[in-house]
Amino acid sequence: MNSFVSTATTSAPAAEPVQNNGFWPDIAPADFRDRHRLDGAITAARIEGALLAAIATVNRTLREWQARQVDAGHASIDEVPIPIWQAPGVYQGLYQRAVYSMAHASLIERYADYDTTNSGRERAESLMDPADSYRRDAVWAIAEIEGRPHSTIELI
Numbered sequence: 001m002n003s004f005v006s007t008a009t010t011s012a013p014a015a016e017p018v019q020n021n022g023f024w025p026d027i028a029p030a031d032f033r034d035r036h037r038l039d040g041a042i043t044a045a046r047i048e049g050a051l052l053a054a055i056a057t058v059n060r061t062l063r064e065w066q067a068r069q070v071d072a073g074h075a076s077i078d079e080v081p082i083p084i085w086q087a088p089g090v091y092q093g094l095y096q097r098a099v100y101s102m103a104h105a106s107l108i109e110r111y112a113d114y115d116t117t118n119s120g121r122e123r124a125e126s127l128m129d130p131a132d133s134y135r136r137d138a139v140w141a142i143a144e145i146e147g148r149p150h151s152t153i154e155l156i
Contacts, residue, residue: 015044018051021059023066023076024095027051036104046107054102058095058142065146083147091145098141105134 017026029047032038038047059066074080077091108131140150 015048018048018055020055023070024055024059024062025077025092027055027096027099032100032103036100038104038107042107042111046110047103050103050106050110051099053106054099054138057102058098058138061142062095062145094141094145098138098145101134101138101141105131105138108134 015029017028020026029044029051032047032051033042069077069080077095080091082088082090143150
């Protein structure tokens with residue numbers, strides 16, 4: 001599902017990786033653009049801002065899990081033992097998915113306010129479902145990292 005339609009063939013300048021906290025990997029804006037098919041119509045500054053906010057959210061959500069890993073002697077995600085049933089690099093991939101999905105959801109919501117005409121409002125409403133889907137993908141990736149189910153169900 002792609003929520004942005006390329007309206008031009010503009011290309012964005014290559015940006016430096018967004019620095020992370022040392023435990024989690026740095027995030028490459030160019031890789032985010034490529035994987036989420038975002039063209040140069042979205043400025044580098046806006047991409048960087050969305051990625052920084054997403055990193056902050058995902059890192060805050062995973063802070064206790066990270067603290068347990070550091071307490072166990074694992075200084076970075078590359079040192080955390082991978083469960084036998086998982087593929088190598090799974091934690092890095094899930095972390096990247098969580099950050100990219102949060103950033104994309106944020107961009108969708110911000111670009112919804114670009115056009116304030118009636119058609120712009122209708123477009124904004126149609127973009128909320130994809131934004132929610134990207135947020136769900138992020139939450140599921142975080143749940144996978146933490147080793148917990150994707151949803152919690154309680155009897156009332």
